[in-house]
Amino acid sequence: MTARRAATHFTRSLSQASAASPALPGYLGAAQSQSRRLATVPPPVTQNAAGAKGPTAMVFLNMGGPSTTDEVGDFLSRLFADGDLIPLGRLQSYLGPLISKRRTPKIKQQYADIGGGSPIRKWSEYQNEEMCKILDEISPETAPHKPYVAFRYADPLTDEMYTRLLDDGFGRGKGGRAVAFTQYPQYSCSTTGSSLNELWKWRQRLEGKSAADRTNGDGDGDGTIAWSVIDRWPVHSGLVEAFARNIEKTLAEYPEERRNEAVLLFSAHSLPMSVVNRGDPYPAEVAATVYAVMQRLNFSNPYRLCWQSQVGPSAWLGPQTSDTVEGYIHKGQKDLVLIPIAFTSDHIETLFELDQEVIPDSGHPETVKRVESLNGNPLFIRALADMAKAHLGSGISCSPQMELRCPGCKSERCAESKKFFKGQQSALASA
Template identity: 75%
Template sequence: MAFRSPFAAVPRQLWGNATTSTLRSTSLKSLVSRGLATAVPPVTQNSVGSKGPTAMVFMNMGGPSTTDQVEDFLSRLFSDGDLIPLGRLQSYIGPILARRRTPKIQKQYADIGGGSPIRKWSEYQCEEMCKILDKISPETAPHKPYVAFRYAAPLTETMYNQLFEDGFGNGKGGRAVAFTQYPQYSCSTTGSSLNELWKLRNRMEGKRADGEVDQAGAIQWSVIDRWPTHPGLVEAFAQNIEAQLQTYPEDKRDKVVLLFSAHSLPMSVVNRGDPYPAEVAATVHAVMQRLKFSNPYRLCWQSQVGPSAWLGAQTQDTVMEYVKRGQTDLVLVPIAFTSDHIETLYELDLEVIEEANSPGVKRAESLNGNPTFIQALADVAHDHLQKGEPCSAQMTLRCQGCRSERCLEQKKFFAGKRLSSLVL
């Protein structure tokens, strides 16, 4: 039975090492006990126009840290028209759907330890990255870590208020980098987070009389909007795959099938021109190049819900079909996630792998606290800071079939004066 995540029975645009036995090394309880998410002292912005301090803001969907937070999480999620377009009554329908889904989703979070570890991993990753940035980019130091989740605490608005408290914006200026933790761009994930950030920026820092949103003393934003083939990201994935392949007998190792799994999208979103499928495929190809194409592989897609057509083939169906054909040595690789959350710990570990009922079906470790991955984050951020670009050129294009004025205006804002003419 495939995992029917919080969005089951509703059309959506969503994104959402090791087998279950390895969860002991990556669980929330383990992370907390090791004290990985330690607090970092605040940084005060005190020099308008200087290159530092720099706020580094990790953007992600987030997840409920406890089962008591599940309904609020689902309510925010179902109310997001960028993710799940439900029409004019969305603000009314969303909370109703959330309430109905809460008991089932609470049980799933209970089964993975009582909540999502995504906040702990995000805070740890961002803090560790900032420590490296302070060393390799002293001209933009100190770097202050922040996390902004779309549907769970800490929400984007909470993050923005914290920026104010720490001396950024509100007439004091300062630089902030919105760093998406979805390496591959989709309008449903990175796009939604940027729409929310843009909306709050306008509300909390205002506009000039002429309508410009570049008010003196406001936070100066730039965006790391995608990084699907960064060498450090590719290396981290490859190392985790190689580690899992070592658990197979040597004479079978090169015959193990690698199944890269990413969250699926409705075909309506794909046909609109969303770049996500192509960028995920680019990550997979880069990883296989690093592995010298040592094993047969396929890219498949997880978490299809509802009756509409979705991008396939589905991960659950792929695993069962290969096992039925006698190919029982498979390694699942969560290629679009930067840490464990419900779709790795529950869907892949507790549904797909258990249903396969074969000791040869395993999962590569998630990136989590991988030092190679942390270094990759720092390298991505350092490159961005050195270039001084507001965003990638790729972000200036809307999807071919996009008709959203909000998306258009958001892109113009983050592109800035230099690149805004490219926004179409």
């Protein structure tokens, strides 16, 4: 939602609580039916099986969204119960259920209005399955590659994914390798960090003492799953190319004489300034993606980075996307191209907030356009496969950046999670 609309829907307690995550407001935003939402249905997929030294589990991490209206209540309950995402302190057990219960009927109707649920799961599963088919061909030494999805607040949850891994023959004395592949190109502690913390928690619970031993780097082929992490990829060439081509496609819709004058507005989910000031790397990594895309475009157009989905009265990273569009319209600049630069598939932030709020509210829907999301883009999926192949061949459990905590981090859970994944280096060597 835009800031002014969001403020009318949230209590001050929720506004203060939501400062923990850049992903929260959009999930709670309103949504109405519109033609673009699920116009493109993911085609059916088949899995190639080209075995060698595999199997390798490829686990896509995301926060997820309710796939059906029946899942909305549970989705909101889990979201408001998470103290890492929404820190309510001693009031967590009281305010969390109260807010989620109050919001459920309205949010349930809103998901019904957009066709009965979020498209995030179907796009995540499609992207992963197609990526694994490519990996079977280009990385036969780690094949077959098995696709899994782990969401934080919607099915399939992280614990469900982990149980399925065990049931499929990973771990439980059989070992095997799994890659946690974040689907947030730019790292934030409240998105990728939260998902990795949850994965670490269920690893400890479901694989017992041996998993705890490996937290200290003592892995010695004890039959537990060996984990590694692809934790960020803001300037990967395939990601940049996929964005650039979609932008060029949208620019081609403008008359040639106006095309190079259209302003490119890269929009990413905003972040509370309290999180920014703690040292979260997200703003810098989003800016890196933007600059890399503009380099690929040879800086053909003027551009700005703006931020969407602010909620509540606390200070957030700006300028807001809605205010940016309004400001340029007021200055006489009506050819504006919105680019969701931090999202890899459609969801409420693109389908409702940009398509149904920002663009119509501009008063110029014929000249304010949104670039298509990556969704089932073959170029993007190939980029995912190339990243995965490079990671599988690197022998690295996680990047040096992931090992480093934010300067202002006080979360012991975050510290233990990072320690665990760093310690998986020895597990990979013996896998």
